[in-house]
Amino acid sequence: MRENDPVTSATRQPETPAAALPPRLIATDLDGTLLRDDKSVSERTVAALAAAEEAGIEVFFVTGRPARWMDVVSDHVHGHGLAICGNGAAVVDLHGGPGAHRFVKVRELARENALDAVRLLREAAPGTVFAVEQTYGFYQEPAYPKLHMEIPDTLAPAERLLAPDAPGAGEPVLKILAFHHELDPDAFLTVARRAVGDRATITRSSPSALLEISGPGVSKASTLELCCAERGISPEEVVAFGDMPNDVEMLTWAGTSYAMGNAHPAVVAAASGRTVANNEDGVAVVIEKILAERL
Secondary structure, eight states: OOOOOOOSOOOSSOBOOOOSSOOOEEEEOIIIIISOTTSOOOHHHHHHHHHHHHTTOEEEEEOSSOGGGGGGTGGGOOTTOEEEEGGGTEEEEOTTOTTOOEEEEEOOOOHHHHHHHHHHHHHHSTTOEEEEEESSOEEEOTTSOOOSSSOOSEEOOHHHHTSTTSTTTTSOEEEEEEEOSSSOHHHHHHHHHHHHGGGSEEEOOSSSSEEEEESTTOSHHHHHHHHHHHHTOOGGGEEEEEOSGGGHHHHHHSSEEEEOTTOOHHHHHHOSEEOOOGGGTHHHHHHHHHHHHHO
C-alpha cells in the first residue's frame, strides 16, 4: 500500500540494538521495507528469509496490502505460510498460492463505524474521497483516483457502498481508504485522527495523502501480538522492520525493531535501531547478522 519514494537518506551500516532474548520471530513490512522499489524480492533477501526459517525463526509478512496482492511474496512463505494483511485486519494463509489464499482471522471494520468515519472526514476535510476494501472485493467512489492498478467492482458514493444492501454486503469490511488531492499527508492524518477519534484506527503508508482506516484497536501490532500469543512468543523475542507510519505501533511493540534507511521520521523515532534502505536489502543485512551471531 505504498509508492516507494525515498523519505530519508540511507545509512551505510545497520545500527544494531541488543536483543533481550534470542529472536523466535521476524515481522517485516513489505513495500519500502522487504521489497525493493521495483516490487521485487532480491536473491539476497530470499536467501536470508529461507536461512532464518531453517534456523527455526518464523517469518511473518505484515503489510497494508490486501490478500490478493500477496503474490509478490507467496513463493517465499515457509513453514506456517501465514501473513498479516490490511494493516492487521486479516491473517491469511498463503500456502494455496495466488488467488487461492484462505482467511484465517478477520478483524473487520463495522459498517456503522465506517459510515461515521466517512461523515466526520467529509466535515473535517472537504474534498475527501473514499474506497472500501473488503475480504474479496474493492469498491470506490467515482472521484477516487486510480491508485491501486485494479478495476473496482462498483463505483458509488461511500455511503452507498457501506449500506446494508450494498454490493458485497455479505463480506466483512477490512478497511476504508480516504484520499485528499490537496492536503499534506501528515496533516491529513492528524486532522482525520482528531475528527474520527476512537471510532476507528487511522494510519497511512503512502507518501500521498492516502489514509487507511481500520476497526478500533486494529493495527499491525495488535494482530501480530495475537499471532505471537498463540505461539507463546513474547515481544522480546520478536524482531520487526518497517518504514512508514503504519509500522510505528509494531516497531514499538517488538522487543527489537529496525527503521529502514528510507524510513519516515516517525518510524526512525519509534524503532530501536536502523538498517540500510530497502534497495540495499536492509532486512537481509540484519537477518544475516542475527544468524551469524547464533553460530
